[in-house]
Amino acid sequence: MSRPGRDDDPDRLYTLTGGRSRAETDAFDLVTLVVSECEPATGMQSEHVRILRLCEHPTAVVEVAAHLNLPVSIVKILLSDLLALGRITARHPRMTAGAAQLPDTDLLEQVLVGLRNL
Amino acid sequence: MTERPPLRQLLLALLVSLIVSGSGWLGAVYAAPESFRGETAWGAGAAAFLLTAALVTTAHARGTIRQLRATAAARDAETAARDAETARFADETVPEVVARLRDGAAADSALAATGQPQDEALRRVLRTLAVEVGRGESGKAAAMAASANAAGRMQALATSMLADLRDMEHRHSDETVLGDLLHLDHRTAQAGRLADSIAVLTGARSGRRWAKPIVMESILRGAMGRISGYRRIRLHSAVDVAIAGHAAEGVMHALAELLDNAANFSPPTAEVHVYAEEVPAGVILTVEDSGLVMSDVALRRAERAVSGEPLDLTSLSGTRLGLAVVGCLARKHGLTVSFRPSARGGTGALMMIPQELISRPKVTATPAPAAAPERITAEPITAERTTDERAAAHAPAPAVADAPLATAEHAPAAPADEELVEYGDSGLPKRRRGRTLAAHPQSVTRQPRPSSSAAHSPAESAARFGAFRRAVRGQGDTQPEAPAPSTSHPEDETP
Incomplete structure (x- = not known):
């Protein structure tokens, strides 16, 4: 059940997204890291401003949602808008930290051995 | 003679x-x-x-x-x-x-308080008249009270439904469900506005009172969310004032009625523009549509409806309640509403919110300048790499995940002249709006043990962040992502 005063924000979620409930891209999941690419400009939606401020350092989508106190799906829509305008960039952490990106351990071992042999 | x-x-x-x-x-x-x-x-x-x-x-x-x-x-x-x-x-x-x-006296007391005519026939006429008018008046008062009561209940229902819907929207992450919930949310908001209108016309107390000042953007969006054609509304507002909590609902409702009028009387594809502008006397909200130009007669009628005169119920046309509602709200809160032909070809409605209803938010802490030099200049993050694949192809493993760690290291160097940190329910420090993690006064939060923070803070934070991510994903197979091993990437430490 709802508690009185719980819903203490007059703007409804659909006004934030213009009625959309689905992000146009599927570039975002919960842990996608978002970095802002520009300073907030005047006249921007306040959520966009907050996202840009928040993402001056790479921040996960789920963290953005927690700070904005908005559902993740809504945040994804807001982020996809910003992404379409090139104001943020997004990347998936698995791709950067994943073992596939690092040189093969065997190779590294061989290099190490080679260095020691110098 | x-x-x-x-x-x-x-x-x-x-x-x-x-x-x-x-x-x-x-x-x-x-x-x-x-x-x-x-x-x-x-x-x-x-x-x-x-x-x-x-x-x-x-x-x-x-x-x-x-x-x-x-x-x-x-x-x-x-x-x-x-x-x-x-x-x-x-x-x-x-x-x-x-x-x-009309003032509510009973027929007998009204007759007793008034001089009776000498003529018997006139006395009888007066008595019949008093009884009939008295019956009509009490019937009207009863009907108004019943409507006000019903409207109040509908308002309460709509408010709690909106709160429930907001809860559900937070709970269900499925996009289809969310879409349906948003749809219901919109319908409920419109029903709530109708209940608000009836409450205003019947003189009931207004539905909601916000406990805090509501910023202009929320006022505009709150008003826009209550009309059916909200997708056609375009907001242009750069004012950062807020409306006092007791008047916010009224302003929102009046604006919603003006927006609804503008949307209804313009072509279904035309946009309706709302401008907020600060003037010495207060804030002016302008609603401009590109629909029909109101005739002089219609303009005069509209002006009369929204003027400060007390509401005459007989002037209600049944289908058009909006302007009468605006008039009631304008009278209640001291708003000034006027109409004029719009430069966009339609009609422009102006609403002046007086200075008494406006509260200025406290000057928000400007984004800490210390954050600027710490801006991460991670090379691989460029504008064109928006998809996972591209990022994967180009990323030379900069371990973006440790960015928060790097900033955490820098934090003690940040000026510690900020206000005291607020703690949320979870015991974690709350981040303020417009402040980044880097700007957060870590030195203040960790004052009891300042020396240890530099020593194991990165590892600690790394562990926390990894745990956070795993918990969020709700699965244990993301272990390889734990960023702890990569804390020593040198490029992250260069300011």
Whole structure:
């Protein structure tokens, strides 16, 4: 059940997204890291401003949602808008930290051995 | 002139005429020669009789006329008095009784407090009138109270439904479900606005009171969310003022009605633009549509509806409640609403929010300048790499995940002159709006053990962040992502 005063924000979620409930891209999941690419400009939606401020350092989508106190799906829509305008960039952490990106351990071992042999 | 009884007058006239005509007759008979005496006597007798009859008749007629004149004068006086009383009845008594009844007095007390007319018939008319008007008034008051009560309940229902929907929207992450919930949310918001309108018109208390000032952006979006065509509304607002909590609902509702009007009276594809502008007297909200230009008559009618006059229920047309609602709200909160032709080709509605309703937010802490030099300049993050694949192809493993760690290291160097840190329910420090993690005054939060923070703070934070991510994903297979091993990437530490 709802508690009185719980819903203490007059703007409804659909006004934030213009009625959309689905992000146009599927570039975002919960842990996608978002970095802002520009300073907030005047006249921007306040959520966009907050996202840009928040993402001056790479921040996960789920963290953005927690700070904005908005559902993740809504945040994804807001982020996809910003992404379409090139104001943020997004990347998936698995791709950067994943073992596939690092040189093969065997190779590294061989290099190490080679260095020691110098 | 002395009034004599007509009979005496008649007898007097008869006597006088008999004496005169009799003496005339005698004179004529004696004066006539012997041979004509018989005829003369007859003729003179007839003449005398005629004369007498004429005189008597005349006298009688005069008496009657005098009597009738007197009667007529009396009647005239009586009629004038009655006219005066009737006029007083119509001009003073009845309006007074009706006014008392409209103020809520019962029929009997209203009658007792008003001077009663002398005339019995008028008294009866007044009583019937008072009883009927009193019944009508109490019926109207009962109907208004019932409507206000029902509207209040509908408002409460709508409010709690909106709160429930907001809860559900936070709970269900499935996009289809969320879409349906948003749809319901919108419908409920419109129903709530209708209930608000009825409440305003019936004089009930306004539905919600916000406990805090509401910023202009939320006011505009709150108003926009309550109309069906909200997708066509474009907001242009750069003012950063807020509306006092007690008036925010009224302003939002009035603006919603103006927006609804603008959206309804413009082509279904045309946009409606809302501008907020700060002026010395307050804030002006302008709603401009590109629909029909209102005629002079319509403009005047609209101006009258939103003017400060008390609401006349008879002016409600049944289908168009919006402007009457705006008028009520304008009167209540001191808003000024006017209409003019719009430069966009349609009608422009202006709403002035007076300075008393405006509260300026406290100057928010500007984004800490210390954060600027720490801006991560991680090379691989460029504008064109928006998809996972591209990022994967180009990323030379900069371990973006440790960015928070790097900034955490920098944090103690940040100026510690910020206000004290707020702690949320979870015991974790709350981040303020517009502040980044880097700008967060870590040194303040960790004052009890400042020396240790630099030593194991990165590892600690790394572990926390990894745990956070795993918890969020709700699966244990993301272990390889734990960023702890990569804390020593040198490029992250260069400011």
